[in-house]
Amino acid sequence: MLKMENVSKTYRHRGQLVTALNGANAEIPEGDFVSIVGPSGSGKSTLLLMLGGMLSPSGGRVLLDDQSIYDLNSDGRACLRKQKIGFVFQTFNLVPYLTASENVQVPLYLVGRDNSSQQARAEELLTRVGLSDRMHHKPSELSVGQQQRVALARMLANDPAVILADEPTGNLDPETSQQVIDFLEEVNVEGRTVVMVTHDPRAAARAKRILRLDCGAIVSEKPGRNGRHATAGRSELMLNRVEHATDRRIQRR
């Protein structure tokens, strides 16, 4: 479970005090899929950074599985990230001089997996995102959509419990955006928690819950298409998959 307790963030920019978050509270249970929407400068990305342990709050607490993230030092938070959190970025942030396979291997290297196991896992993930024939291509040799798919494969490398996505469809055409959201839904169905910052209302609507941020505070919450009401009509098979995946995660812990 991800939890924010009265989190605030202020910083100085050109001599002026800027309030990015102002007493934000949120609870994101395991297996949830939350979209965070709001105007530019409303604090969406700040909130995501804090959930990922990359930006310490000025006040309040952020908890992941009852562990206060910012009670850990920076190396402790890095360790937490590589084990539990998968990031996906608007600009993909692939390492430009590494191949698709090597990009996927980076998180695996960070957790100390051996070379052959890294390669096997990267191959498995790239096959899953439909890039088995592009494994040895560098990002510059891939289309934008393919780059984001490599980023999605990298995100899943260490089988994270939490996915943090910062405008994952921001640079993509509608068709590729659809594929990316489908994929996020898919990993959510597997039992992972997904938190997605987005400007795209159609993408936001695919989440279970939509949190609206304004002036650094969560001002409203409404269910998405996959929310409690929306999911009521989904197939039995899908619900079974969620239960099965959740069981699998519990067993792994």
Added chain:
Amino acid sequence: MKLRTLVLREIFERKSQLLTSFLAILLGITVIVSIKNITHYSEKAVALEMDSLGANVLVLPKSSTLQDYYAADMQGDTIPEEYVTRLAMSDLAGLDNLSPKLSLPVELQGKTFTLTGILPKSEFQAKAAWSGAGIFSRPVGCGASVGMMGSEDKKTLARKRVIDTLNDNEVLVGADVAGKLGLKEADTMDVLGRTFSVTAILPQTGTVDDARIFAHLHVVQDLSKKGPVINAIEVIGCCQEISNGLVDKINRLLPDAKVVTITQIAASQININRMMSNLSLMFLVIIIFVGGASIANYMYANVFERRREIGTLMALGANSGLVLRIFLLKALILGVAGGIGGYVIGTILAVVLGPKLAGVIVLPMPLLALLAVGVSVALALVASYFPARRAARLDPCATFQEV
């Protein structure tokens, strides 16, 4: 994926940016290695020359300059042959032997050689007494390759033949002369209109003696038409007597001649060596500042350019220690490559240019590789440490679009 892969891929991806820093360190190390290498062999040659010839004194015309011991008699000016008699008849203690010489340039088959007149017994006894290595041969280890000394029996033959008999029509031919003119023993050759018989081909010595043709002093005096004169007298002295003022005593006996010791002749080379040592030190300082600044500048730029990538790695779970290692490993690779490259190029330059610049044969010095790599790596690591630390402390938030 390994740390090494991550670093090497980045280096090869952006190699053009790295090139300036690499060249700065490579050139610096190259210059240091080549100067150190040449200086080492030059100093060694001087030291050995001093050891072998330290007890020798040269009597030269006043106008002579002091450059090369072996070529001291080839400067054209003369002194009377009577000086030899004066020395021989004196009661100076410590004079072991005397060897007067008169040299003339001669052109044979379009090539210039030196015809040197010697007084057989004194010349050869004196030469043989130097180091026991054989007449005309440079003392072993003076910078000449020992393997080039030639066959021992030939030297023995030459010494035996000449000590007692060097007839007016006989010549001894240096190795270079014989090689270039295609001469062998018992051949005849015409020099300045006179026919000589080649009595022996002398072994290679690595000195100007290899380009000489030795004939009897009085024959050469006749051919030069200069009368009973000589260019130099080698005095084989005794170390203890030289230190007791033998040079001053000879000077008083021969006031119109210049009397010098090998120490004085070597002084200019010693000065050159000292200058080269200082130059090498100066380059070391320059490379530390210029090379270090270049690497530091490149690394800072590299950190700035890669901040998004560093942030991404941190977001994926890389800790600051790993980021520090990424940059320091890159510096290490740069340092090792610069050091090895600088050593190889510096050594090649030293081996090729050493004989031309310092007149000594230069051989590779493996120990210098340690110095080269050590300096290069230390410099690269120190210069990169602060940029690397900055990278390790980067704010990973830079990876996100907005804050």
